[in-house]
Amino acid sequence: MTDHLDQQPNESRRVTVSGERPYDVVIGRHLLGELPGLLGTNVRRVLVVHPAALATTADTILEDLRAAGYDAFGAEVPDAEEAKTAQVAAFCWGVLGQADFTRTDAVVAVGGGATTDLGGFVAATWLRGIQVVQVPTTVLAMVDAAVGGKTGINTAEGKNLVGAFHPPAGVLCDLASLESMAPFDFVAGLAEIVKAGFIADPRILELVEANVDLLKDPAAAARSDVLLELVERAVVVKAKVVGEDLKEAGLREILNYGHTFGHAIEHVERYQWRHGAAVSVGMVFAAELARLAGRLSDEVVARHRSILTSLGLPTTYRGDRWERLLTAMRRDKKTRGDVLRFVVLEDVGRTARLEGPDPTLLVAAYAEVAEGATASSAVAL
Numbered sequence: 001m002t003d004h005l006d007q008q009p010n011e012s013r014r015v016t017v018s019g020e021r022p023y024d025v026v027i028g029r030h031l032l033g034e035l036p037g038l039l040g041t042n043v044r045r046v047l048v049v050h051p052a053a054l055a056t057t058a059d060t061i062l063e064d065l066r067a068a069g070y071d072a073f074g075a076e077v078p079d080a081e082e083a084k085t086a087q088v089a090a091f092c093w094g095v096l097g098q099a100d101f102t103r104t105d106a107v108v109a110v111g112g113g114a115t116t117d118l119g120g121f122v123a124a125t126w127l128r129g130i131q132v133v134q135v136p137t138t139v140l141a142m143v144d145a146a147v148g149g150k151t152g153i154n155t156a157e158g159k160n161l162v163g164a165f166h167p168p169a170g171v172l173c174d175l176a177s178l179e180s181m182a183p184f185d186f187v188a189g190l191a192e193i194v195k196a197g198f199i200a201d202p203r204i205l206e207l208v209e210a211n212v213d214l215l216k217d218p219a220a221a222a223r224s225d226v227l228l229e230l231v232e233r234a235v236v237v238k239a240k241v242v243g244e245d246l247k248e249a250g251l252r253e254i255l256n257y258g259h260t261f262g263h264a265i266e267h268v269e270r271y272q273w274r275h276g277a278a279v280s281v282g283m284v285f286a287a288e289l290a291r292l293a294g295r296l297s298d299e300v301v302a303r304h305r306s307i308l309t310s311l312g313l314p315t316t317y318r319g320d321r322w323e324r325l326l327t328a329m330r331r332d333k334k335t336r337g338d339v340l341r342f343v344v345l346e347d348v349g350r351t352a353r354l355e356g357p358d359p360t361l362l363v364a365a366y367a368e369v370a371e372g373a374t375a376s377s378a379v380a381l
């Protein structure tokens with residue numbers, strides 16, 4: 001399937017996320033004109049949070065908002081994970097305070113998942129919660145970070161340790177913005193689409209397998225109907241899950257597939273790895289864990305490696321970091337007391353939990369993703 005589609009603005013797709021205040025995720029091309037409609041008529045002031053890389057897009061949004069009668073302010077924040085800190089959140093709170101933002105005003109976050117996590121968190125905490133509209137500009141943020149209301153920042157101890165559940169008022173996924181993405185950043189985002197395929201929608205895996213070359217070219221992929229379908233399918237998976245379990249009482253944990261080990265890699269690497277790349281290795285770790293526990297077939301594990309490798313994503317990690325990874329995994333939000341808990345697969349689309357696995361099983365799974373032969377020998381049990 002390599003059929004390309006030059007979408008007109010009116011050909012957008014809409015996925016509604018249910019909940020106390022249902023909202024739409026709009027997916028299409030050249031959609032920024034829809035932003036004022038999502039903000040509604042009560043809003044007067046708008047803070048547009050963005051990194052320098054999205055300054056041109058943010059300027060266009062600011063002009064449109066001013067033309068539509070809003071008092072619009074910009075807040076440029078650091079790039080990528082550097083934005084997800086208490087200091088950067090405090091900088092944004094300062095801008096909101098200086099401009100007298102009230103409970104009827106709003107934040108618009110324009111950027112990748114790091115920016116939408118930060119912008120959402122700032123909106124969740126300002127006056128205990130004001131509206132946020134998410135304008136994701138990476139494939140990862142479109143299919144995952146901007147949808148579902150998980151917002152947050154990192155602390156020195158770990159990833160996303162401070163945050164709030166704060167659903168957006170709307171999400172605008174303008175696929176045209178993906179054309180400027182660096183190839184590796186683009187494929188890193190595909191890891192979350194692959195995740196959605198493994199946990200809930202096997203058709204996603206077939207589409208990825210059949211379109212690997214297209215998907216490795218951001219400009220071509222961004223214009224294709226393949227990506228439109230993949231983004232829509234992944235958003236549908238996320239919308240169904242968060243619509244049923246916003247606050248992660250149970251079902252929502254499946255969206256964390258591959259993240260226990262993935263977040264640990266990000267922390268150990270001081271956020272120099274892209275989230276999607278770390279989740280890619282994390283999914284292989286989780287698949288190996290399930291296989292070693294006798295719950296997943298060799299074939300499904302091999303399919304993890306083949307899909308992720310074909311996209312150019314990593315499936316291995318250095319073999320001499322076990323103690324640090326384990327320390328980071330103990331701080332995962334799924335951990336209860338001393339019991340580590342993993343989302344695992346029993347088949348494609350069939351998720352389960354593995355609670356308190358034997359340490360030898362964890363080490364064996366680490367050995368399966370470790371580079372070099374050092375993993376088992378470097379581990380002190």
Ligand SMILES: NC(=O)c1ccc[n+]([C@@H]2O[C@H](COP(=O)([O-])OP(=O)(O)OC[C@H]3O[C@@H](n4cnc5c(N)ncnc54)[C@H](O)[C@@H]3O)[C@@H](O)[C@H]2O)c1
Nearest residue numbers: 053080112113114137138140141144145150177180181275
């Ligand atoms: N809240 C959630 O449910 C959720 C879900 C998944 C991931 N996340 C979070 O999302 C973050 C990862 O998001 P990400 O992969 O989008 O990374 P990111 O936000 O760090 O962006 C990656 C890079 O792409 C650049 N970029 C963004 N848009 C661009 C564009 N259109 N053209 C060119 N460059 C562009 C950014 O400036 C950055 O350098 C992590 O912090 C992760 O924890 C959150």
Ligand SMILES: O=C(O)C(=O)C[C@@H](O)[C@H](O)[C@H](O)COP(=O)(O)O
Nearest residue numbers: 144148150159160252255256259333
């Ligand atoms: O939306 C969710 O729930 C997820 O777990 C989606 C993940 O892809 C995302 O990376 C999320 O930020 C992880 O959250 P955390 O609760 O493990 O910090």
Ligand SMILES: [Zn+2]
Nearest residue numbers: 144192275279
């Ligand atoms: Zn993720």
